[in-house]
Amino acid sequence: MAVKQELESVEAIQQGKKRDGFTSAIGVIAATLGSAVGLGNIWKFPSITGQNGGAAFIIIYLLSTLLVGLPVMISEQMLGRKARKDAISTLRDLSPKKQPWWLVGAAGVLAAFLIMAFYTEVAGWVFAYIFKSAAGGFLSTDPAVTSQAFMNLVVNPMQSLIWQWVVLVMIGAILMLGVSKGIESTTKKLMPVLFVILVAICVRSLTLEGAGEGLRFLLQPDFAKVTWTTVLVAMGLAFFKLSTGMGTMITYGSYFRDEQDIPATATKVMLADLLVSMLAGIAIFPAVFAFGFEPDAGPSLLFITIPAVFASMPFGNVFMVLFFILAGIAATGAMLSLLEVPVAFINEKLNISRPVATVATVVLLAVIGSTAALSNSTLAEVKLFGLTFFDLFDYTTSNILLPVGGLLIAIFVGWVWGKEKITDALTNAGVLKNEWVVNGFYVIVKFVTPLLLILVLLRGLAIL
Numbered sequence: 001m002a003v004k005q006e007l008e009s010v011e012a013i014q015q016g017k018k019r020d021g022f023t024s025a026i027g028v029i030a031a032t033l034g035s036a037v038g039l040g041n042i043w044k045f046p047s048i049t050g051q052n053g054g055a056a057f058i059i060i061y062l063l064s065t066l067l068v069g070l071p072v073m074i075s076e077q078m079l080g081r082k083a084r085k086d087a088i089s090t091l092r093d094l095s096p097k098k099q100p101w102w103l104v105g106a107a108g109v110l111a112a113f114l115i116m117a118f119y120t121e122v123a124g125w126v127f128a129y130i131f132k133s134a135a136g137g138f139l140s141t142d143p144a145v146t147s148q149a150f151m152n153l154v155v156n157p158m159q160s161l162i163w164q165w166v167v168l169v170m171i172g173a174i175l176m177l178g179v180s181k182g183i184e185s186t187t188k189k190l191m192p193v194l195f196v197i198l199v200a201i202c203v204r205s206l207t208l209e210g211a212g213e214g215l216r217f218l219l220q221p222d223f224a225k226v227t228w229t230t231v232l233v234a235m236g237l238a239f240f241k242l243s244t245g246m247g248t249m250i251t252y253g254s255y256f257r258d259e260q261d262i263p264a265t266a267t268k269v270m271l272a273d274l275l276v277s278m279l280a281g282i283a284i285f286p287a288v289f290a291f292g293f294e295p296d297a298g299p300s301l302l303f304i305t306i307p308a309v310f311a312s313m314p315f316g317n318v319f320m321v322l323f324f325i326l327a328g329i330a331a332t333g334a335m336l337s338l339l340e341v342p343v344a345f346i347n348e349k350l351n352i353s354r355p356v357a358t359v360a361t362v363v364l365l366a367v368i369g370s371t372a373a374l375s376n377s378t379l380a381e382v383k384l385f386g387l388t389f390f391d392l393f394d395y396t397t398s399n400i401l402l403p404v405g406g407l408l409i410a411i412f413v414g415w416v417w418g419k420e421k422i423t424d425a426l427t428n429a430g431v432l433k434n435e436w437v438v439n440g441f442y443v444i445v446k447f448v449t450p451l452l453l454i455l456v457l458l459r460g461l462a463i464l
């Protein structure tokens with residue numbers, strides 16, 4: 001029966017009778033989790049955790065995820081499903097007349113471009129590393145050598161640009177197939193593979209002699225390194241991780257099925273995403289410690305330390321290739337959702353066909369993204385506020401645009417939309433008996449989330 005329904009709905013979409021969307025409960029989870037899981041788990045989470053004292057940071061990150069990230073994720077999916085439109089139109093349609101909430105959606109489209117600008121570059125390095133490590137290119141246990149190999153890639157303008165374009169073309173090609181046949185079916189295939197590879201690498205890392213120290217680093221808190229900036233960074237990461245604060249979850253929510261239990265779906269995705277982050281930490285830190293490397297290597301951890309770590313272990317080359325395939329898979333699901341925000345807007349709002357909207361977005365991104373791609377070469381000396389384009393896009397999105405976007409979404413839902421509409425949307429018009437979940441969500445999104453965000457944003461600004 002379920003299969004029959006699924007087929008019927010795919011058919012209706014193909015015939016243009018119905019707005020494209022996710023066709024099954026599993027599809028919703030795969031696509032949403034595919035969006036959440038990304039370079040955030042494999043590139044950002046381990047390096048930020050390494051720089052901010054390990055377990056202590058993880059505790060603060062966990063609280064941020066629960067009290068800030070998750071409520072905003074539920075809010076966005078709820079709004080998207082209610083309006084069934086792109087992010088900008090959703091906020092415009094659902095807000096009272098003359099209130100310019102659509103600007104939050106517009107800021108989301110901007111954020112999607114800025115994130116994609118640097119994200120596609122890192123994803124480009126990941127794909128380059130799959131091929132280079134498969135060819136045996138990084139087989140050295142000496143970080144000076146692996147660092148040189150990384151430098152050769154990033155300071156070469158042509159290589160940086162080409163890998164970024166490869167990534168953009170690949171994502172564009174999947175998106176052109178549409179929401180159900182492109183995004184949903186791709187993520188449904190990729191997510192299980194991601195878990196299998198991740199677990200295999202964890203087993204390898206944990207069975208190394210001296211792995212215990214790395215685990216301790218991940219699990220034993222040291223609060224000495226925690227400052228207000230750490231809290232801001234944790235909140236920024238929570239938003240980035242859950243793809244919230246910028247319209248992605250509004251856009252994906254607009255493809256959710258009517259019967260989807262939104263709070264349950266969001267919670268499952270949040271937990272699975274957390275699991276992937278922790279597993280990525282377990283895949284990386286025990287091995288880093290076992291071979292005597294430093295955990296606080298920052299963003300270069302992935303491209304300089306990790307290859308040296310893998311080269312130090314038996315069958316290291318196989319695991320290195322697997323590791324970068326894993327990172328590539330993770331990045332793919334996330335990029336599909338990032339690009340879908342402008343594509344949906346251009347397609348539906350501006351009434352331009354989906355393939356043309358996709359090509360336009362990809363071309364625009366190749367232009368904006370080139371400033372990030374060339375940040376280590378041609379444009380290395382061009383700085384705004386002391387940051388290269390790459391760092392500027394990364395910093396402003398995570399620490400300003402997403403938290404401010406999330407704050408406004410929480411205020412909109414808690415104070416403008418109100419309890420009645422929330423209850424109707426989250427109980428699926430009374431079908432789900434989840435009153436206590438709805439009440440808890442309401443109190444958190446109305447008071448706790450905005451208060452915490454305002455506090456941390458003000459502190460963060462004062463520190464700057």
Ligand code: PHE
Pocket residue numbers: 035036037038039040041115239240241242243244246248334335337338
């Ligand atoms: N959540 C993705 C990651 O962790 C990044 C992302 C941010 C995707 C915002 C969509 C929107 O890599």
